[in-house]
Amino acid sequence: MGFVSFLTMTKRFTGIIAILLLLSLTIASASQEFCDARMDYSVVGCGGSDSTSQRILIKGGTVVNAHHQQVADVFIDNGIVTDVKPNIKVSDEVTIVDATGKFVMPGGIDPHTHLEFEFMGTETIDDFFSGQAAALAGGTTMHIDFVIPVNGSLSSGFKAYVEKAKKSCMDYGFHMAITKWDDTVAREMEIMVKEKGINSFKFFLAYKGALMINDELLLEGLKKCKSVGALAMVHAENGDAVFEGQKRMIELGITGPEGHALSRPPLLEAEATARAIRLAGFVNTPLYVVHVMSVEAMEEIAKARQSGQRVVGEPVASGLVLDDSGLWDPDFYTAAKFVMSPPIRAAGHGKALQAALSTGVLQLVGTDHCTFNSTQKAFGIDDFRKIPNGVNGIEERMHLVWDTMVASGKISVTDYVRITSTECARIFNIYPKKGAILPGSDADIIILNPNSSFQISSNSHHSRSDTNVYEGWIGKGKVEITIAGGRIVWENNELKVKRGSGKYIKMPPFSYVFDGIEKADASYISSLRAPVNRFKGMQ
Secondary structure, eight states: OOOOHHHHHHHHHHHHHHHHHHHHHHHHHHHHHHHHOOSEEETTTTTTTOOOOOOEEEEEEEEEOOOOOEEEEEEEEETEEEEEESSSSOOOOSSSEOOTTTTEOOOEEEEEEEEEESTTTTTSSSTTHHHHHHHHTTTEEEEEEEEEEEETBHHHHHHHHHHHHGGGGEEEEEEEEOOOHHHHHHHHHHHHHHSSSEEEEEEEESHHHTOOHHHHHHHHHHHHHHHHHHHEEEEOOOHHHHHHHHHHHHHTOOOOOOHHHHHSSSHHHHHHHHHHHHHHHHTTEEEEESSSOOOOHHHHHHHHHHOOOOOEEOOOOHHOOOGGGHHHHHHHSHHHOOOOOOOOOOOOOHHHHHHHHHSSOOOOOOOOOOOHHHHHGGGGGOOGGSOOBOOTTTTHHHHHHHIIIIIITSHHHHHIIIIIIIIIHTTTTTTTTTEEEESSOOEEEEEEEEEEEEEOOOTTTSSSSSSTTTTEEEEEEEEEEETTTTEEEEEETTTEEEETTTBOOOOOSSOOTTTTTTHHHHHHHSOOOOOOOOOOOOO
């Protein structure tokens, strides 16, 4: 080969290498831009940290469970809590976390979320990655989302949500909604419980023409829930009356967001709550009332529990700390972000719900995290009925409950753990795997500094929403570290999360809320004094 030929080939080869290098850099840049566009924090696979579990020793903090607190160390190995006691000694190959002067608590469990939820002609803006990442930044390490059937099919709905959840970065479980009734649905409920790890089914008494079911279907569903050991849940508003209330507001020329609250007053929530409680009592099966928003609904739950009925009441963060004044804001976009159902109530309801939570009338706190951005909310700019219903909260719940309930002296630190984590784990039968810091528990842990402050802003939150209903809130008590699955995922105000690292947690049937149901049934039958044996012959 001549020198000129060699030089020509060398130049061509060099050119090819340069093109390949440029292409490689372009792809890498585009990939990083994709990650940066989706999130403003570190994603494993896009420049984040290693996804493997760490050996972690948390030293000197106050370890808090729902039943007890003590100054102790916590040793985590392979994603599991292996020891909890003072002065743990381990080898050098361990990450040391100093928790002196801070509270070491189970990660929060949010019992009520809607990620990637197709609703009112659109879909919630947070998916199973962005919503969960936001949760981890706020100290929640597991949530339970609601599977919506596809054309009434539970199996199809489950498959759809399994696909959605493949991007998860923390552990999660599923509830299942029931939107119609036939023999197929009844059989599928058994499959969901026995094979898919679902132990709760939700019935909507609102959203007429969409998700709403009637009393006949509710009764069938309650009976089936009882037979398979699943907890029946209800969205309690009288959908027929709400429909009438909406028409009334439109006839009065009230088309803005305030019309949403005016069309579905507390008495309609109370009526549906009372009706669901009485029907559950008639069937003798436990009942879980989601997003309790009003004094009137809470009082129905209080009466039922006082009588011995098994009823669980779940307030949500927005109902505890906000009032309905935002719905009257002259700016549509500001007002529309507060639209959710049941509505955020007038001043006074939140304080009453806080009191009910502190005394055990209500048992645990959810969020109903169901986020839509300003563009989506504007679908109803001329008609409040078209505003997608939902607010944020998955990232803010733990901080808001600490600030309003613990820092103010309304509840103890152990109660805080109970209402944000442990009681949810017990109700849905995953305790002490979740909701506890005990040997053998999953290493889902937060470290909260009671002396630090937090501030909430849509500019800094991790949800994809461009608004936040708690905008500007400043409070005491900050989650400084979140550990999920044995990995530090939130530290120094930085998230390091991995797509696909979250696990689906199966929840077995017949949790503690079913204890004593069979005895109650036997007592009822023995009290009937029937059938009466009558002589049917001629006298």
